[in-house]
Amino acid sequence: MKKAIVIGSGAAGATVARELQEDFEVTVLEAGTAFRPFRYSLTLLERLRKSGLFYDEREIRWLFPAMHIQKTAEKIVLVNGIGTGGTTTIATGNALRMDRDLQKMGIDLSDEFHQISKEIPISTAHQKHWSKTTRQLFALCEDMGLNPQPTPKMGNYEGCAHCGKCILGCPHGVKWDSRRFLRDAMARGAKLIDNCRAEKIVIENGKAQGVIVGKRFNSKFIPADVIILCAGGLGTPLILQNSGIDCQAGLFVDPVLCVATEWQGALQNKEVAMPFFVQQDHFMLSPYFDYLSFFFNKNWRKPATNILSLMIKLADSNAGSVSGKKIDKILQEQDKKHLQHGVDLCSEFLRRMGVKKQDLFLGTLNAGHPGGMLPLTEKEADTLHHSTLPENLFVADATLIPKSLGNPPILTIIALAKRVSNLIKR
Ligand SMILES: Cc1cc2nc3c(=O)[nH]c(=O)nc-3n(C[C@H](O)[C@H](O)[C@H](O)COP(=O)(O)OP(=O)(O)OC[C@H]3O[C@@H](n4cnc5c(N)ncnc54)[C@H](O)[C@@H]3O)c2cc1C
Numbered sequence: 001m002k003k004a005i006v007i008g009s010g011a012a013g014a015t016v017a018r019e020l021q022e023d024f025e026v027t028v029l030e031a032g033t034a035f036r037p038f039r040y041s042l043t044l045l046e047r048l049r050k051s052g053l054f055y056d057e058r059e060i061r062w063l064f065p066a067m068h069i070q071k072t073a074e075k076i077v078l079v080n081g082i083g084t085g086g087t088t089t090i091a092t093g094n095a096l097r098m099d100r101d102l103q104k105m106g107i108d109l110s111d112e113f114h115q116i117s118k119e120i121p122i123s124t125a126h127q128k129h130w131s132k133t134t135r136q137l138f139a140l141c142e143d144m145g146l147n148p149q150p151t152p153k154m155g156n157y158e159g160c161a162h163c164g165k166c167i168l169g170c171p172h173g174v175k176w177d178s179r180r181f182l183r184d185a186m187a188r189g190a191k192l193i194d195n196c197r198a199e200k201i202v203i204e205n206g207k208a209q210g211v212i213v214g215k216r217f218n219s220k221f222i223p224a225d226v227i228i229l230c231a232g233g234l235g236t237p238l239i240l241q242n243s244g245i246d247c248q249a250g251l252f253v254d255p256v257l258c259v260a261t262e263w264q265g266a267l268q269n270k271e272v273a274m275p276f277f278v279q280q281d282h283f284m285l286s287p288y289f290d291y292l293s294f295f296f297n298k299n300w301r302k303p304a305t306n307i308l309s310l311m312i313k314l315a316d317s318n319a320g321s322v323s324g325k326k327i328d329k330i331l332q333e334q335d336k337k338h339l340q341h342g343v344d345l346c347s348e349f350l351r352r353m354g355v356k357k358q359d360l361f362l363g364t365l366n367a368g369h370p371g372g373m374l375p376l377t378e379k380e381a382d383t384l385h386h387s388t389l390p391e392n393l394f395v396a397d398a399t400l401i402p403k404s405l406g407n408p409p410i411l412t413i414i415a416l417a418k419r420v421s422n423l424i425k426r
Helices: 011-020 042-049 057-063 086-090 100-104 110-119 125-129 132-143 179-187 232-242 291-296 333-352 410-425
Strands: 003-007 025-029 067-071 077-081 191-193 198-204 207-213 220-223 226-229 255-262 276-279 283-287 307-314 321-323 326-328 360-362 393-395
Touching: 003 011, 003 207, 003 232, 011 025, 011 086, 011 179, 011 226, 011 410, 025 179, 042 291, 057 067, 057 291, 077 086, 077 232, 110 410, 132 276, 132 283, 132 333, 179 191, 198 232, 207 226, 226 232, 226 410, 232 321, 255 333, 283 333, 307 333, 333 360, 393 410
Parallel strands: 003 025, 003 226, 025 191, 226 393
Antiparallel strands: 067 077, 198 207, 207 220, 255 307, 255 360, 276 283, 283 307, 321 326
């Protein structure tokens, strides 16, 4: 049987492994190790916070190795998941179909989304147990004509304990993450090699021959008949560049900024993350307890239970790049303008709740939806394969998404990964 190597086990990688296993002998290479949820007492850490021990977001890896943080020169904190399940393990479980731009260029993924709806439970069941604060926020959004929608979530949310730990690795096994697809693939024979970082693809005579993993004296060559890059929006471009294949400087990241205030008994830290959302032209809004700001931003030194926070998730411009360890991502003037519009809307919202302007504080600018560095165009609508790649080398992750969604991308990435897998099988 032909050998396929899948690099990465996140949204795209686990999907491809599961789809290809029947037709190929699949090996998944994963840079991180088995995912472990955050296991420390948040109350204890909240006390420790006063000691000034937490001063740089990158320290999070000592407490929670699955959460990987890099910073850009402009101090945007980039968050992604390293380990089995990739970033899906630290995601909030939101499930929105976001393929309008792909449809416009002739890529219709309706069949794939239909399949997903049968494979991943998606519901708004968490709504039944919303807290008083969440209900109050939702009602106010309705009054303001913002058309709020309960967020569809991937998983079995009837059992959601509303513990607020979605992004720390759901401790109750409620949230779906891509390890479920990975397990399916492995049950049917796929092999997982974790702690194994792919460095480059060896290309000879216009064909991908295999993958070099590890560095210098520890490096090793793994041969393959077909290779699928699913190392995420920051990881895949790096491997392509190491392999002599240029990407485009079109990196988007979906920046996130929270506008918050102190609110007695808000208890957002004990609520499902992003219970509902409001769509605007260039961003979405959602209630969100921002752990990164809570631990590392001095303005957030308030009791966790008393922080009321609204998140702005921005659709940023395709402008930025990854090269080596350097990530170049600078918000463009129009991004700053849209972000300010979001801040103004959240401020107005909180003003209507009786909050004074001087009592508002902002979170740390962070982002966790990187992609766009090998964007699909109409030219690739039928093949989802760029002509710059050898015919047996594919990309199947967020790197393919043409434009920032400013919205949860997992469902769309899974749909794309399914289509790429089907095209490989043909
Ligand atoms: C806090 C947070 C919350 C989020 N919430 C949501 C949400 O609710 N809904 C939603 O749709 N999206 C959400 N996202 C975004 C979503 O999780 C990601 O966009 C999505 O998982 C990306 O899928 P991917 O397959 O492209 O990459 P990933 O899921 O990031 O997977 C990439 C994998 O490749 C591995 N890897 C990287 N480099 C290498 C290498 N060189 N060799 C081998 N392996 C490598 C990584 O360890 C990782 O396992 C969230 C993101 C964050 C940070």
